[in-house]
Amino acid sequence: MMGAKHLIDLGDFSQEKIKSIVELACKIKENPSAYMDVCHGKIMATLFYEPSTRTKMSFQTAMLRLGGQVIGFDNPQNTSVSKGETLKDTIQIISGYADVIVMRTPTEGSAKAAALNSPIPVINAGDGGHLHPTQTLTDLVTMYTEKGTLHNLTIGLCGDLKYGRTVHSLIKEMCKYNTKFVLISTKELTVPQYLKDMMNASGCGYEEINTLEDAISKLDVLYMTRIQRERFASLEEYERQKNVYVLDSAKMKKAKKDMIVLHPLPRVDEIEIDVDNDPRAAYFRQAVNGMYARMALILTTLTSDEESKPIVLNREYPSVKCSNPKCVTQTETYLPKTFSKSGDMLVCDYCDERVLI
Ligand code: CP
Numbered sequence: 482m483m484g485a486k487h488l489i490d491l492g493d494f495s496q497e498k499i500k501s502i503v504e505l506a507c508k509i510k511e512n513p514s515a516y517m518d519v520c521h522g523k524i525m526a527t528l529f530y531e532p533s534t535r536t537k538m539s540f541q542t543a544m545l546r547l548g549g550q551v552i553g554f555d556n557p558q559n560t561s562v563s564k565g566e567t568l569k570d571t572i573q574i575i576s577g578y579a580d581v582i583v584m585r586t587p588t589e590g591s592a593k594a595a596a597l598n599s600p601i602p603v604i605n606a607g608d609g610g611h612l613h614p615t616q617t618l619t620d621l622v623t624m625y626t627e628k629g630t631l632h633n634l635t636i637g638l639c640g641d642l643k644y645g646r647t648v649h650s651l652i653k654e655m656c657k658y659n660t661k662f663v664l665i666s667t668k669e670l671t672v673p674q675y676l677k678d679m680m681n682a683s684g685c686g687y688e689e690i691n692t693l694e695d696a697i698s699k700l701d702v703l704y705m706t707r708i709q710r711e712r713f714a715s716l717e718e719y720e721r722q723k724n725v726y727v728l729d730s731a732k733m734k735k736a737k738k739d740m741i742v743l744h745p746l747p748r749v750d751e752i753e754i755d756v757d758n759d760p761r762a763a764y765f766r767q768a769v770n771g772m773y774a775r776m777a778l779i780l781t782t783l784t785s786d787e788e789s790k791p792i793v794l795n796r797e798y799p800s801v802k803c804s805n806p807k808c809v810t811q812t813e814t815y816l817p818k819t820f821s822k823s824g825d826m827l828v829c830d831y832c833d834e835r836v837l838i
Contacts (some may be wrong), residue, residue, distance in 0.1 A: 584604070594813055637700040639704065648672070650681065663687060670722060694732060738761075
């Protein structure tokens with residue numbers, strides 16, 4: 482649709498555009514007062530169907546600091562969603578009120594589904610266990626600021642690599658920077674196969690290591706993650722996985738002097754509190770960078786005159802159902818069931834689930 486510049490997956494943006502957003506975020510951070518009026522008269526709608534502290538508030542404060550205004554909800558039960566309104570209709574209505582939509586959902590592929598029906602830009606603020614592209618922008622700004630480059634880094638990803646959407650978006654992006662990936666997880670919580678294929682296809686490859694102790698000394702960046710309790714099918718399975726990986730001061734002693742520790746937060750038990758005092762603990766600085774990254778994204782989205790890329794769907798297979806129970810097509814049943822083909826599998830256009838034909 483003309484005028485819409487959606488961010489569903491960071492791969493929607495060219496590497497040049499991502500670089501310019503990261504650089505703009507750094508410029509805004511240096512001199513925020515120069516940007517205090519640049520979105521005057523613009524309105525951002527934040528649609529949060531799932532809890533959030535950082536993403537929601539950093540988006541909201543980002544827009545306010547740019548001189549714009551914010552509407553939205555963080556409890557869909559207080560909206561007409563509770564009366565059965567479809568995502569399509571909700572988006573159609575809100576796109577008549579606002580200039581940009583930021584949305585987070587427990588279902589996967591919902592931001593893409595929303596973008597299909599939105600004449601204004603839709604920004605994915607996290608769709609279930611699938612993707613979280615603006616967290617990746619935050620991570621890029623932080624690594625660029627702290628390490629001085631995004632290239633040739635050895636990044637250890639630790640914890641819930643199966644359900645952690647921040648990890649998925651980060652891997653997709655860092656495949657472009659000759660990254661050495663070190664995957665630190667139990668076999669139950671390893672990275673989805675499509676991302677392993679992507680790391681191999683990019684030439685980066687990956688190494689899987691079971692313990693943090695064995696991996697930490699080789700890392701430039703350690704990206705810790707929370708075990709995503711809300712994504713597990715059973716509490717028993719979650720209980721088996723929690724507390725397997727805990728970063729503490731003893732383990733930090735084995736790390737490089739200039740390694741940085743990132744975490745999208747919230748943390749539960751996976752980083753002990755005494756690590757916070759280590760100058761290499763960059764996760765609270767990372768959360769602040771999230772606001773600058775989102776200021777740069779909003780400004781770019783609302784002021785850029787580049788051509789909008791329409792959402793392109795692949796072939797429709799009306800009789801095929803996506804096997805992911807959290808896929809948006811399970812609840813928004815009017816959506817065309819479209820898939821790309823990969824060998825003898827179909828890949829869902831919305832949630833990237835692979836379905837055997
Ligand atoms: N990192 C992140 O997405 O945090 P919230 O869930 O608090 O938004």
